[in-house]
Amino acid sequence: MTRMTPFSNPLLLGFDTMEKTLERVAKAGDSYPPYNIERLAGAGETSDRLRITLAVAGFTEADLDVSVEENQLVVRGRQAEESERHFLHRGIAARQFQRIFVLADGMRVTAADLKNGLLSIDLDRPKPERLVKKINISARD
Incomplete structure (x- = not known):
């Protein structure tokens, strides 16, 4: 039996990569490290600007x-284990992580800043120029 998805509609041409992207996003359920995403406002800017901030205390x-x-x-993020340190209590984990956006x-x-x-x-997306392309119709009899 084949699986029907919203993106298998014949009117949605070329959106198969969107479906794969949504599946990847759904699998990314880990919440470490915590992060914020904010929109950076600017007067009269010609691009969308975002900032992702991750809490990476203890990482250099x-x-x-x-x-x-x-x-x-x-x-x-990968921290090297320090074998010469002997902890009585270890509440701050030196844990590896991989966060995908x-x-x-x-x-x-x-830019990236620690x-x-x-x-x-920091991320941006320049506003694309509006492009209208005229398609010529050829008549064949």
């Missing part, structure tokens, strides 16, 4: 990796 710049892979913003077409990362345990990643 060398422990973090930010990359864009196939329309996905991937943030990875799916980016819309045209989104680009403009300050006071918060990793801020």
Whole structure:
């Protein structure tokens, strides 16, 4: 039996990648590290600007990796275990993480900044020029 999805409608041409993207988003259920996404307002700007801020206390710049892979913003954190330290209680986990944000077409990362345990990643999407393309009709008899 074949699975019918909303994107299998014959009027939605080329949206099969959207379905795969939605499946990836649904699988990303981990909540570590916590994050905020905010819209940056500016007067008379010609682009949409966003900032993603992740709480990465205890991570240094060398422990973090930010990359864009196939329309996905991937943030990875890896802390090296310090074997010479002996904890009586360990409540702050030195845990690895990978956080993936799916980016819309045209989104680009403009900056990443680590300050006071918060990793801020700025993104923007320039407003596309409105393009109207006239298609000529040829008559064949």
